[in-house]
Amino acid sequence: MMLAATTAAVLVTMALALVRALMGPTVYDRIVSVNAFGTLTVVLIAVHGFLTGRPEFLDIALAYALITFIGVIAVTKYVTMTPGMRPGRGDDKGDL
């Protein structure tokens, strides 16, 4: 039962993080919320593995954690290198 409650809380947290991704004025807000979303996916996979009693899910969660980190760093580097996307130069929000 406790695991189901945790799953519900994690899903609500993911929805709230997505709200900031949609509302976020600058591209960096979006990256922050996607980073939180990825970490929560890792937790969700681990909890789901426990719910269904299948420990193999933890390998998937670990792999997903690796990928999320690389993804965030790649997107940050991409946004930094691309001239048109950086806010703060003028009044544009530098949105993706």
Place this chain on the structure above:
Amino acid sequence: MDLLVDILSGMLLAGGSILALIGAVGIIRLPDVFARMHAGGIIDTMGAGMILAGLMVQSGFTLVTVKLFLIFAFLFYTTPTATHALAQAALKSGLTPKIQGDSDEEDVPSKI
């Protein structure tokens, strides 16, 4: 002993979920990108950490616990690094943190 494990893991899971929710509310309501990174940090390190700790308590001394600890250790070291890289990129792009007394409309990069 079994009751103790249930209570402890229940409390850890509940604490982790509450912290994740607090972090999510923080991500939405805080006025500035750099403040939102704090909230994102809460979700990544303590929220996920306590939930994983709750699962660790449930699984006892098995290989599952080792995997859970690896996930926790990895998340614990890499998400702050990712947030640091993000803050660096945001600063380099001209966004400056909102200092007390700045104009309070949300997230207009202050022109120095």
